Amino acid sequence: MSAPIRRRLWPALLPARLELLLGGLIVGGIAVLALLAPQIAGHDPFAQDLTQRLVPPFWMEGGGTRHLLGTDQLGRDYLARLLYGARISLLIGLGTTLASGLIGTALGVAGGFFGGRVDDAVLFLITARLSLPAVLVALAVVGLVGSSLTVVVTTLGLLLWDRFAVVARTTTMQIRHLDYVDAARAAGCSTGWILLREILPNIAEHLLVIATLEVALAILLEAVLSFLGLGVPPPLPSWGLMISEGKNFMFFSAWIIAIPGLAMMVLVLGINLLGDGLRQALGVETR
Amino acid sequence: MIRFLARRLLLSLGVAAFVVILSFLMTRLSGDLAISIAGANATDADIAQIRRAYDLDQPLAVQFLHWAGRALTGDLGESFFFKEKVSRLIASRLPITLTLGGVGMAAALLMAIPLGIMAALHEGRSLDRAVLLLTTLGQAMPSFWVALILMIVFGLHLQWLPISGTGSWRHFVMPAFVLGFSAVPALARLTRSGMIRALTSDYVRTARAKGLSWLSIVGKHALRNAAIPIVSIAAVQFGGMLGGSIVIETIFALHGVGFLAWESIGKADFAVIQAVVLLLSLIYVVLTLLTDVLNAVLDPRLRLP
Amino acid sequence: MTALLDIQGLRVSFGGQLAAVRGLSLTLRQGETHCLVGESGCGKSVTALSILRLLGRRATISAERMAYRGQDLLRFSNRAMSRLAGDRIAMIFQEPMTSLNPAYTIGSQMAEGYLRHRGGRRAAALERAEALLGRVGITAPGLRLGQFPHQLSGGLRQRVMIAMALMCEPDLLIADEPTTALDVTVQAQILRLLATLQQEMGLSILLITHDLGVVARVAQRVSVMYAGEVVESGETAAVFAAPEHPYTRGLMDCIPVPGRLAPGEPLGSIPGTVPRIPPGFVGCGFRDRCALADPACAAPLPLRPAADGHLVRCTLPPGWRPGRPDERPTRREVPA
Numbered sequence: 001m002s003a004p005i006r007r008r009l010w011p012a013l014l015p016a017r018l019e020l021l022l023g024g025l026i027v028g029g030i031a032v033l034a035l036l037a038p039q040i041a042g043h044d045p046f047a048q049d050l051t052q053r054l055v056p057p058f059w060m061e062g063g064g065t066r067h068l069l070g071t072d073q074l075g076r077d078y079l080a081r082l083l084y085g086a087r088i089s090l091l092i093g094l095g096t097t098l099a100s101g102l103i104g105t106a107l108g109v110a111g112g113f114f115g116g117r118v119d120d121a122v123l124f125l126i127t128a129r130l131s132l133p134a135v136l137v138a139l140a141v142v143g144l145v146g147s148s149l150t151v152v153v154t155t156l157g158l159l160l161w162d163r164f165a166v167v168a169r170t171t172t173m174q175i176r177h178l179d180y181v182d183a184a185r186a187a188g189c190s191t192g193w194i195l196l197r198e199i200l201p202n203i204a205e206h207l208l209v210i211a212t213l214e215v216a217l218a219i220l221l222e223a224v225l226s227f228l229g230l231g232v233p234p235p236l237p238s239w240g241l242m243i244s245e246g247k248n249f250m251f252f253s254a255w256i257i258a259i260p261g262l263a264m265m266v267l268v269l270g271i272n273l274l275g276d277g278l279r280q281a282l283g284v285e286t287r
Numbered sequence: 288m289i290r291f292l293a294r295r296l297l298l299s300l301g302v303a304a305f306v307v308i309l310s311f312l313m314t315r316l317s318g319d320l321a322i323s324i325a326g327a328n329a330t331d332a333d334i335a336q337i338r339r340a341y342d343l344d345q346p347l348a349v350q351f352l353h354w355a356g357r358a359l360t361g362d363l364g365e366s367f368f369f370k371e372k373v374s375r376l377i378a379s380r381l382p383i384t385l386t387l388g389g390v391g392m393a394a395a396l397l398m399a400i401p402l403g404i405m406a407a408l409h410e411g412r413s414l415d416r417a418v419l420l421l422t423t424l425g426q427a428m429p430s431f432w433v434a435l436i437l438m439i440v441f442g443l444h445l446q447w448l449p450i451s452g453t454g455s456w457r458h459f460v461m462p463a464f465v466l467g468f469s470a471v472p473a474l475a476r477l478t479r480s481g482m483i484r485a486l487t488s489d490y491v492r493t494a495r496a497k498g499l500s501w502l503s504i505v506g507k508h509a510l511r512n513a514a515i516p517i518v519s520i521a522a523v524q525f526g527g528m529l530g531g532s533i534v535i536e537t538i539f540a541l542h543g544v545g546f547l548a549w550e551s552i553g554k555a556d557f558a559v560i561q562a563v564v565l566l567l568s569l570i571y572v573v574l575t576l577l578t579d580v581l582n583a584v585l586d587p588r589l590r591l592p
Numbered sequence: 593m594t595a596l597l598d599i600q601g602l603r604v605s606f607g608g609q610l611a612a613v614r615g616l617s618l619t620l621r622q623g624e625t626h627c628l629v630g631e632s633g634c635g636k637s638v639t640a641l642s643i644l645r646l647l648g649r650r651a652t653i654s655a656e657r658m659a660y661r662g663q664d665l666l667r668f669s670n671r672a673m674s675r676l677a678g679d680r681i682a683m684i685f686q687e688p689m690t691s692l693n694p695a696y697t698i699g700s701q702m703a704e705g706y707l708r709h710r711g712g713r714r715a716a717a718l719e720r721a722e723a724l725l726g727r728v729g730i731t732a733p734g735l736r737l738g739q740f741p742h743q744l745s746g747g748l749r750q751r752v753m754i755a756m757a758l759m760c761e762p763d764l765l766i767a768d769e770p771t772t773a774l775d776v777t778v779q780a781q782i783l784r785l786l787a788t789l790q791q792e793m794g795l796s797i798l799l800i801t802h803d804l805g806v807v808a809r810v811a812q813r814v815s816v817m818y819a820g821e822v823v824e825s826g827e828t829a830a831v832f833a834a835p836e837h838p839y840t841r842g843l844m845d846c847i848p849v850p851g852r853l854a855p856g857e858p859l860g861s862i863p864g865t866v867p868r869i870p871p872g873f874v875g876c877g878f879r880d881r882c883a884l885a886d887p888a889c890a891a892p893l894p895l896r897p898a899a900d901g902h903l904v905r906c907t908l909p910p911g912w913r914p915g916r917p918d919e920r921p922t923r924r925e926v927p928a
Binding site for chain 3: 488489490492493494495496497498499500501503508511512585586587588
């Protein structure tokens with residue numbers, strides 16, 4: 001067939017620029033709001049006021065401007081909790097991805113570069129990790145060790161490195177025999193130098209795209225953990241925890257779970273758009 | 288081919304063993320288990336007794352070997368919370384989880400495959416974009432949140448479906464839908480790209496040149512080839528669903544294995560936790576082996592020459 | 593002889609950007625093999641694919657006339673077209689390796705077209721398939737029915753494609769470079785097979801190729817195509833004996849023939865490459881590569897009779913003959 005059309009097998013919702021812009025705006029906006037939370041919240045997210053329990057948001061009947069998004073079952077200002085919750089989500093997302101990225105990249109590059117037994121070991125580890133029911137393991141660890149921000153980040157970081165490892169390994173394998181690597185070796189460069197200066201920069205694009213996916217995944221997972229009571233401990237305003245605490249009242253005040261859920265959806269959407277835009281812009285193909 | 292399968296089996300068993308050891312170590316993470324088991328009002332004598340009863344005074348390696356030895360004969364220990372044999376506990380809960388997973392997978396495929404085919408047939412045009420928008424939004428929604436929203440809408444306002452328990456088939460509708468919903472975006476995109484690849488292939492061009500009907504071309508020729516990667520991914524997703532069922536089961540109060548695991552974590556019932564992790568890992572291992580077989584069934588090129 | 597396929601003024605463009613075919617006319621008579629020959633990119637495959645509407649959504653097809661047995665194919669609904677395809681008009685393609693569905697057996701793929709157009713029992717269709725496989729020279733045809741495409745070699749697969757195309761006894765077989773992807777020895781076999789089948793079954797064949805050797809071997813008539821239009825056409829013997837279009841002459845010169853050139857003499861070649869024609873382009877597409885071009889070539893040119901009656905599209909006078917192959921005559925040195 002001679003029709004000269006480049007067919008993109010990977011779907012693109014919007015052109016790269018638009019996705020980057022939209023995603024960047026959303027994520028950036030939320031990040032700014034999170035950073036400025038103390039300034040703009042107007043209330044202490046931990047301050048309880050039992051006389052002001054379950055006040056609805058201002059657009060509903062019974063709501064007012066004192067608590068723009070209402071209050072939860074302990075009278076804590078919902079807007080403040082939402083904003084501080086954004087901090088937690090972003091922190092966990094970034095922290096986990098940093099940790100899992102380091103582990104996964106190290107493993108993947110090692111396996112892809114050295115091959116042989118090292119690669120066998122890496123593949124074994126990846127398969128083992130994939131066989132673990134991640135949610136269950138994370139829950140069990142947090143349940144047994146005790147819940148805190150650090151524990152959650154560490155546990156998720158130790159669990160979510162598989163995609164990094166797979167992609168790092170495949171891309172390393174693709175470039176390890178290319179000319180410039182051989183040239184560096186011939187010039188006498190040490191393995192470490194080659195890994196750092198030749199391999200890493202060239203797989204960085206793929207890793208960046210994976211990283212955005214992983215941040216979103218980490219945020220969603222933390223929400224699940226907190227929702228089940230085995231994530232970030234109360235009274236920290238994790239969005240998952242807010243939904244969990246709110247579900248006892250959701251039949252009468254649906255907004256109490258709708259708001260943090262929507263916030264999470266918007267954040268994850270923004271991250272996914274950013275990642276997709278990056279993928280298009282960098283021309284990276286990942287499965 | 289036999290040799291290949293044997294090697295895969297060996298590798299899978301090795302992985303399973305590794306996972307089991309990991310989970311064993313994991314349950315010992317929380318320090319002195321005997322204290323957690325004994326509870327707040329235990330005396331030192333109680334704790335010492337528990338320690339002896341559960342092998343907790345032995346070195347880790349010995350503990351593991353004892354446990355492994357018993358596990359191989361099917362004895363997974365006893366849950367000190369439920370006061371029942373773990374194997375029996377799991378056996379009684381497993382059908383619910385498997386049903387949930389099965390129906391959830393069916394729901395996912397029923398939603399994802401038509402969406403993917405539609406998107407592929409209208410590639411680049413508005414229907415395609417609509418499907419992409421749908422999947423993008425779907426990926427951003429946490430499943431437990433979707434479950435809650437559905438409960439409010441269908442359980443409370445519309446009163447169409449029950450929101451907890453396992454009385455009838457109706458009780459499985461919402462949970463299965465939510466479980467399947469999380470797998471739809473990935474499966475739909477996979478279907479879409481597979482179908483596009485198939486529809487632009489040479490053999491579909493031949494089918495058109497033979498004057499075959501649209502249904503035959505799309506449903507028989509294209510879909511069959513597009514299905515091959517879908518099946519592999521679906522199998523893996525199924526494994527993930529079984530693991531992730533813990534959330535759905537707790538929300539909808541379905542007494543499956545996931546719910547059991549959650550309760551056990553709360554009670555530090557490590558015998559159960561270990562057994563559940565072992566079970567899920569074994570299921571995953573079996574699933575991946577099955578996908579190899581399934582692939583050979585679907586793609587004649589992979590069969591014995 | 594009745595015209596089985598009559599194409600006049602076919603135009604095919606893609607997305608308004610690329611004019612792949614610009615006013616092609618071709619007439620195929622019953623019982624004959626007509627070759628459409630040209631380099632890659634000249635539009636010959638696009639022409640072939642446009643007959644059965646296999647070009648996809650982005651192609652725009654128009655013609656003064658595209659008639660099969662007098663019926664205007666452009667007016668056919670998609671449904672009517674799918675009834676015609678595989679039944680009266682069959683097509684085989686260049687890549688036998690990928691033109692068969694890897695997931696289904698040979699037998700089932702051969703039978704499905706027959707069942708669709710003729711109905712009846714599956715067993716009867718498979719019997720016919722087996723017979724045809726034997727007819728195209730495949731040994732153990734019964735065994736082959738149950739095999740999968742990947743179990744067959746390229747040459748065998750192409751034979752299967754031919755047999756499959758013949759299941760409904762079509763009047764016309766369109767063969768798009770059927771031998772290009774095959775070994776030379778297999779090529780000869782396939783061509784011989786096609787010639788035999790044509791004689792035995794009264795098949796008419798439209799054969800697309802870039803290889804003049806193939807043309808010489810099997811074609812009664814030939815159309816030489818360049819940059820989206822036919823530049824010379826007629827009976828093969830006539831066109832080969834006295835080609836008048838500089839492109840055709842160039843193609844012939846490219847073929848090494850023992851004895852024609854003295855040792856050490858350079859083999860002919862045509863400078864430049866096949867151009868991509870933008871829409872709105874008018875005149876001879878070869879003029880930028882032609883040593884004999886002049887301003888008249890930029891105007892629309894009709895096909896006109898050559899000295900011996902075959903058709904050519906060129907401003908050079910009929911009966912024009914160049915000097916030695918390595919001489920590049922300047923314009924109008926030509927004897928009247």
